[in-house]
Amino acid sequence: MIEKLRGHFRRRRNVWVILVAIAVMTGLHIAWLHYFSTASYGQIDKGRLDLRDWDAKSKQVLDLNGEWAFYPHTFLIDEHDTSSIADTPLWLTVPGSWENAFSKEKNRTFGYGTYRLSIQLQPGDEQTYAIRATSVLTASELYINGQYAGGSGQPAALKESYTPLNLPYTVEAEPDEHGFIEVALHVSNYIFTPSGGIELSMQFGEKNTILNRVRLSETMQQIVFTVFLSHALYAALLYFMGIKKSSLINLSIVLLSLSIALAGNNDKLLFEWFPLSYGWDFRIKGICLAIGGVAAIRGTLPPSDLRWVNVIRRLFTGIGVMLVVYSLFNQQNVSSISYILFPLFVIACAVIAFYAMLRLHRSGMRRDLFLTLLFASLFNAIIWQYIALFAGINAIFYPVDLLISIFCISAILFKNHLQIAERNKTLAAKLQQEDKLKDEFLAHTSHELRNPLHGILNLSHTVLERDYNVLGHKSIVDLQTVLSIGRRMNILLGDLLDVSKLKGTGIQLHKSEINLHEIVEKTIGSLHFLSDSRPVIVVNEVPARLKPVYADENRLAQILFNLLHNAIKYTPEGEIAVSVQVQNGMAAIAVRDTGIGIAPEKLELLFQPYQQGNIGDHPQGSGFGLGLGICKQLVELHGSSLTVESREEHGSIFQFSLPLVNKQADRNEETRVESDQAVYERYVEEGREGTGSDGAETVGESSFETDANNALLSSPIMEAAKLTAVAREAEEKEARRLSVGDNENPTAILAVDDDPVNLQVISNILALDRDIEVYTTTSALEALEKLRERRWSLVISDVMMPEMSGYTLTSLIRDSFEMHELPVLLLTARNQPENVEAGLLAGASDYIAKPVNAIELRARVRMLLRLKRSVRERLNLEAAWLQAQIKPHFIMNTLNSIVALSTVDQHKMTQLVEEFSVYLRSSYEMHNTAQEISLSQELKLVKAYLRIQVERFDERLCIQWELDGEPDMTIPPLIIQPLVENAVTHGILSRNCGGLVCISIMDNGSTVLFKVSDNGIGMSKEQIQLQLSGKGDSGVGLYNTHLRVRQINGKGLTITSRPGDGTTVSFELPKG
Known part of the structure; x- marks a missing residue:
């Protein structure tokens, strides 16, 4: 019974592996959903x-x-x-x-x-x-x-x-x-x-x-997309580079379709990369799903003798084509049918592909675990994708199934690669052994054939010489043909033996002085039997008085013989010439012909053994193709190289070089070595004298900084600065003094660098801004002293300096100055993240990499200056705002009123003292510096102020309140009181007869409208503009209130006024 169960399990092993794999991956998916699950707190009821x-x-x-x-x-x-x-x-x-x-x-x-x-x-x-x-x-x-x-x-x-x-x-x-x-x-x-x-x-x-969560989900999608796309491209490259397997291109299409479809789902990264419309979203995903499904079917169901396989291939290919056409040309609504049809098509393709792998590749599935896991993971991923779609599951993108599938694909490809590599290794070893046996066979055969060949040649030559007068004309021609063929065969056998020797490095050169003209003449003379009476002229253009060359005479003759032999063979008619040019003590030897030439695509194979570089069907194009390869190797043994220039129907030129013998310059090797050593030692000694006593000065940080400075000096900025500095120096200095950064002092920048040239470059660049004065120093310690002497707007410091680094200087500056008080701009040649981080941690405001760019330097400087100026103006504005709340003359006048009432009406005096106490306490409470206070607190301050003023001015000042209740809301502190004070002081009390101040607060539901109006002297339109721009004569209270209100409602204060008709200041704030 147990054996039967074991047999059944072995037969169904692949099915069990798939089921277990799907169960494990499903469990991982559920665990992922649980770990990144969202919660429900409470119940949304009635919105x-x-x-x-x-x-x-x-x-x-x-x-x-x-x-x-x-x-x-x-x-x-x-x-x-x-x-x-x-x-x-x-x-x-x-x-x-x-x-x-x-x-x-x-x-x-x-x-x-x-x-x-x-x-x-x-x-x-x-x-x-x-x-x-x-x-x-x-x-x-x-x-x-x-x-x-x-x-x-x-x-x-x-x-x-x-x-x-x-x-x-x-x-x-x-x-x-x-x-x-x-x-x-x-x-x-x-x-x-x-x-x-x-x-x-x-x-x-x-x-x-x-x-x-969003970043994690997008990162997971990006990883999967990148991995899928790279594997798709890899499979396509393998296909187009020569592995013409349809499975590769189908795999590439499936992976590419999946990667694009995935990028268009979930977080829809495809739309972040490309500005696509909703219509193209449907089209792209529809086309990818259709093409991917067809590729999966055709990849797992190759053409077969089984009828059902071919029917399914044709059926699903047709359905896929229709879906592609529908996706491309559908301009109407996305229908419910298409919304269901595409998922059904994809799931059907996945199920059929899965079944096909089980049915048609059963043996492979049993042997290859990765193939089993691949289809299990892909099937699981597709099913879960559509479960999430139709069940409305909104979770972080789950990449594990797809990464497992990619791992399986990589493992399968890598396994196939290893198998192919192992098979190639075995075949290569076998081919090498066969090549060696071939060479040995050819060498042995050539050696064995030379003896009978020489016998044939000798006998033929003897018969021809002895019986020349007896033989008939036809017999003489036949014997001459036998001798010609025998000589060619002898040359071929010699090439075969030389190939074997060259492979075994069995050729040793015996160099000597050789007369090149003579050896060319001898070689041409030995080739007369190859011309076959064709109209080919071989010319020796080498001068007879040319200096001897230094080479192996026999091997040089062999080189010339093979080159001329090749030229004669492929020159039906015309001229072949051997020439020489003397260059730098070398003889450049050229063999030129006017033959049929060589095709460009065959030039690379020309010098390979057993390769024919010329036209294969040419009547003279016989042989093994060994001659030119032997020539190339022999030339390389002489220390030169053999090159060729050729065009079809225009002939060829083969060229190589040999050294000329110079009697006067001929020295042995030891003398040359000693001379070279002396030159080297003299060079080293001169270098030491140039560096001074400390030869190690050229290494370390100073060397790095010198390189960085040289990079700065060699930049176009340095060149432009040199050209403009002299001509514009006087004019620019005067212009800078006349145009200042604020009303009194120019913008002062302190530049610190141990290289004066770098300082000059920085000064010239920043001199283009007329409101900037640049002061320079080469010492970081001196820079610290200068910081105590005056106020500076910016410090520009190099990082690498001898006394202290720019990081240390920045840290010392931060001990005395905050970042908004004195910005620091670092110049660094090392702009790696860790160097930039060190500068920022030291307290630098910004950094710029060397060599500096003029536009970038000026832009960063202006940005830091504007930032410093903005912070300063903001701080000044806030100080003026707080100071403007209680004016000294108001306090003195109130105290005088209290003293005066003490002798007239003590009851009124007591009331005035209480109101003054309320006013002072409300004014100095800490909530005035908070962002918001309650409306009641603000009104408490306003009422205290008005009671004081009414007691002081009696009938000259009348107050009217129009309150629509007292809305429960918060407002910025000191936002109504300055408006009321402005109406009393500048509106009513400017008239001898006084007047009326009306404070109105109207609740409009979602907003509250505040109005402060008076029937005082009023303002013109120009005066209103000056007040709202901060240039008016009523202080900063009104302008500051306008700015703070504008931050809330985006409009600020609305002022309605005419001279003599009073003024109304209103604003609206959101309620709540």
């Missing part, structure tokens, strides 16, 4: 979610699932249309289709509307949150607390104005002071038939937590 007891620091991400308020055919945040807001919204379950909201429409998934959700957190929660919209069909805009935060596509009430695009996006969400986050989502869909509205869960959580 509200209470998170007051939720701990945001728990790093949880919440799914915003539940009942959202939905307003069909309405955009709640629409400045053009506010009349159509529904009194009572519909309640829709999210995620899910909105078709219930459009049940009366012809197409229940088409339309537009607004989803709304109110999230309540703890009041005063200053945490920054984020909302992630993964899939909203098919255009959306997300508003947080009434402000646009992000979106995808362009939702609209009309289809003509609507732009579909369904991309995931993340927006920031900050609760208001009451802890509420109001979410409004405008949605339109006029193209996607299967569904509409919020398709996948929207996620909510702490900003960094959401962004980290």
Whole structure:
């Protein structure tokens, strides 16, 4: 029984392996989903979610699932249309289709509307949150607390104005002071038939937590995309480089299709890389799925004698082609049929491919575990992809299945590569052994054939000489032909023996002085039997008085013989010449012919043994192709190289060089070595004298800095600075003194570098800005002294300096100056991340790499100067603002009034003292420096101020309050009091008869309107402009209030006034 079970298991082993693999990968996928799962806190009921007891620091991400308020055919945040807001919204379950909201429409998934959700957190929660919209069909805009935060596509009430695009996006969400986050989502869909509205869960959580999840998911997709794409290209390269296997190209298509389809799903990275429309999203994914499915079928089902295999191949190829055509030319809506048809097609292709591998490659599946795991992982990945799609699972991209499949593909390819490499190694060893045996056989055969060949040649020559007068003409010609063929055969046998010797390095050269003219003559004379009476002339153009060359006479004769032999063989008619040119003590020997030439594609193979460089069907093109290869090796043994220049029908030129013998310069090797050694020693000694006593000075940091400085000096900036410095120095200095950085002092920059030339370059570059004066020093210690002497706007310092590094100098500067007080710009030749980080940690404000670019240096300097100036102006503004709240003359006048009342009306004096006490206490409370205070606190200060002024001026000052209740809201501190003080001081009290000040606060629902008006002297339009620009004569209180209000409502103060008709200052703030 046990043996039967074992046999059954062995027969079904591959099935069990696949099932176990799928079970393990499914478990890993479930574990991934569980680890990165989102939570549900509370229940969204009637469009509200209470998170007051939720701990945001728990790093949880919440799914915003539940009942959202939905307003069909309405955009709640629409400045053009506010009349159509529904009194009572519909309640829709999210995620899910909105078709219930459009049940009366012809197409229940088409339309537009607004989803709304109110999230309540703890009041005063200053945490920054984020909302992630993964899939909203098919255009959306997300508003947080009434402000646009992000979106995808362009939702609209009309289809003509609507732009579909369904991309995931993340927006920031900050609760208001009451802890509420109001979410409004405008949605339109006029193209996607299967569904509409919020398709996948929207996620909510702490900003960094959401962004980290998004980054992780995108990183996983990028890794899978890169790996798949690289393997697709690798498989395609293997196919096009010569491995013409259809499985390779099908594998490449499948991987490429999968990589593109994956990049277009989940986080849709494809749309970040390319600006594609929604239509192209459908087209690209449809085409990739169709082509990938067909490639999978054709790759796993090759043409076969089995009828069902061919039927399935044709059927699915046809379906795939139709899907591709449909994807390309479909300009209408995405139908429900196509939404289901594509997944079914892909799953069917995966199942059939899987079955085909089990059925047709059963033996391979049993032997190859990687092949089994490959299809198991791909099948599992495809199934889970569509489970997530149809089940609405919104999770971080899961890459494990796909990476396992790529690992299996790599393992299969690597295994095949190892098998091929091992097989090639075996074949190479076998070929090498056979090549060796071939050479031995040819050498032995050549040696054995030479003796009978010589016998034949000798006998033939003897008969021809002895019986020449007896033989007939035909017999003489036949014997001469036998001798010619025998000589050619002898040459061929000699080449075969030389090839064997050259491979075994058995040839030794015996060099001597050789008369080149004579050896060329002898060689030409020995070739007369090769011309076959053709009209070919061989010319010796080597001068008879040429100096001897230094070479092996026999081997040089062999080289010339083979070259001339080759030229005669492929020159039907014309001229062959041997010439020489003397260059630098070398004789450049050339063999030139006017023959048929050599094709360019055959030049590379010309010198290979057994290769014919010339036209194969030429009547003279016989032989083994050994001669030129032997020539090349013999020339290389002489220390030269054999080159060829040739064009078809224009002949060829073979050229090599040999040294000429020079009697006067002939020295033995020892003398030359001694001479070279003396030159070297003299060079070293001169180098030491040039460096001084310390020869090691050229290494280390100074060497590095010198290289960096040389790079700086060699830049185009240095050249431009040299050309312009002299001509413009006087003019620029005068211009800089006249144009200053602020009203009194010019912008002073201190440049520190141990190289004066670098300082000159920096000065010349920055001299182009007339409001800058550059002071330079070559000492870091001197720079520290200069910092104590005056105020500086910027320090520019080199990093590598002898006394102390730029990092140390920056740290010492930071001991006395904050970054906004004195910026530091570092010049560094080492711009690696670790060097930049060291500079920033030392306190540098910015850095620039050497060699410096003039435009970049000036831009960075201007940026740092503007930053310093902005901080200074801001600090001055705040100081003036705080100082402007209580003027000394106001205090003195109030005290005088108290003293005067002490003798007239002590009751009024007591009231005035109490109001003055309230005013002083409110003015000096710390909440005046806070960002916001309650409206009641601000009004308390205003009322105290007005009571004091009324007591002082009596009937000259009348106050009127128009309060629409007292709204429960917060406002910036000291935002009403300066306006009231300005109305009293500059409006009413400027008139002898006094006047009326009216303070109005009107609650408009979502906003509150504040007005401070008087019937005083008024202002002209020019005066209003001066006040709002900070150039007026009423101090900084009004201007500062205008700036702070503008930061809140984007408009600032509105001043309405005419001379003699009073002034009204108003502003509107959001409530809450």
